[in-house]
Ligand SMILES: Nc1ncnc2c1ncn2[C@@H]1O[C@H](COP(=O)(O)OP(=O)(O)OP(=O)(O)O)[C@@H](O)[C@H]1O
């Protein structure tokens with residue numbers, strides 16, 4: 001029997017979820033306990049009215065006592081007042097504790113989410129992130145506490161009413177209690193019924209957010225391809241899915257309350273029948289019977305709503321499980337326990353037999369060997385999809401190497417802290433993300449230790465001076481979400497200015513010029529040349545004219561290094577891949 005209960009509890013993941021929440025409740029445990037304790041009088045006072053009916057009936061109606069008739073209404077008002085005050089306090093405390101816990105958990109989750117590795121963001125879409133990291137927390141914390149509060153209130157109300165039953169007649173109370181337990185039984189079935197539905201619902205809810213995000217981020221593509229209808233259709237279809245799932249959920253859970261209701265009617269019928277018998281045989285006073293019936297009827301309300309509340313509690317628990325999965329999710333890219341801080345990269349960067357795959361058994365890089373000396377420029381060229389970006393992305397540990405290793409100044413990048421490694425590498429992506437805010441915000445990226453002179457140098461070197469001078473707000477010009485208010489070339493140069501401020505010894509430049517027209521390419525190219533001075537550079541470029549002066553040109557195709565050498569060395573062989581590439585570009 002005990003094992004069965006234990007299994008049941010585990011199945012409901014009761015204990016697991018409860019312990020998961022503990023650290024978040026701990027800072028507020030006094031108020032949390034108070035919030036629960038208050039539900040006892042709030043619930044229990046329901047019984048007072050039923051209980052008072054017995055003396056009222058027996059003393060006032062039958063014995064016609066006037067003192068009692070004065071006293072009882074007053075008592076009822078007093079009790080109601082106290083109950084209302086407690087109820088207010090309970091709601092207030094609950095909201096306070098719930099909101100605090102929600103805040104803490106959201107904060108913790110956001111921190112965790114930010115730190116997730118690139119492959120996490122490859123597979124999770126934005127809507128899922130919003131739903132799972134935000135809405136789920138509301139459901140799990142504030143929603144749960146609120147429902148628990150109601151559940152406890154109803155529960156204590158039921159217990160106290162059952163006590164009134166026992167005071168009036170233990171025989172009747174036993175009948176009522178048995179029926180009550182039978183009526184509560186369907187609650188234990190809820191979880192099993194809704195599990196798969198709720199999971200499906202979670203995904204669809206995430207999809208809904210993704211539609212909104214796509215409508216915002218993709219508004220230009222949508223407008224230029226007239227995608228309104230297609231997107232509307234997709235959106236409607238998600239809404240329909242959610243509606244169907246929602247209705248199925250109601251189908252499965254809404255029946256529980258009516259069933260409980262029905263079972264209880266047997267209890268009431270039985271009690272009335274048996275109660276009449278007790279009165280006739282003088283075993284029960286009429287006052288006792290009225291009080292009993294009132295208590296029984298009052299039991300109805302809490303029991304009926306317990307079905308609904310219990311479903312909500314289950315939904316909250318399920319949200320908590322999803323959160324628990326997120327919190328326990330292991331980040332692939334983490335500091336080793338004894339990871340040391342990497343001060344600088346002053347000697348070399350070495351790729352030793354590096355292999356990599358995004359998807360199992362689909363190698364993207366095969367046995368890459370490179371030895372880049374500090375101060376050298378390595379240019380990566382080759383066909384699209386060859387693996388150039390991937391090769392460069394492995395250095396700052398955006399992805400974890402599958403086989404082989406990368407060493408910086410002789411240290412395996414897995415042995416140094418991720419933060420210190422990345423501090424030494426500035427990356428200029430092809431499509432650089434700009435944050436909502438000013439140009440200054442986007443160049444400084446939160447750093448406060450940068451002098452005015454450094455900022456001016458960065459702007460000068462990034463060829464941004466003229467552009468910024470032309471703006472009435474200068475550096476403090478707002479550039480909109482994702483930097484939509486600046487041009488492609490300006491965006492590139494802002495990203496390059498960032499790299500100047502970062503002043504890292506190693507720079508990765510990924511195709512920074514390929515999306516620009518000739519004129520802006522020239523300016524960006526100048527900025528890039530400035531950035532490459534006195535640094536170790538990994539540059540990826542489609543236009544070979546930009547990489548002629550590199551110390552080594554590496555031709556990467558199908559995940560392998562096909563050729564490597566200086567421009568002159570590679571061009572000397574007319575059969576080389578590089579020569580062919582070079583000729584086609586001329
Ligand atoms: N996040 C990812 N998840 C799964 N596969 C990916 C991912 N990124 C790239 N790939 C695949 O890995 C291969 C190499 O991609 P990569 O971006 O490194 O090529 P590239 O040489 O930079 O190409 P391009 O010159 O077009 O930029 C491609 O086949 C690509 O489809």
Ligand SMILES: [Mg+2]
Nearest residue numbers: 388389390511
């Ligand atoms: Mg690329």
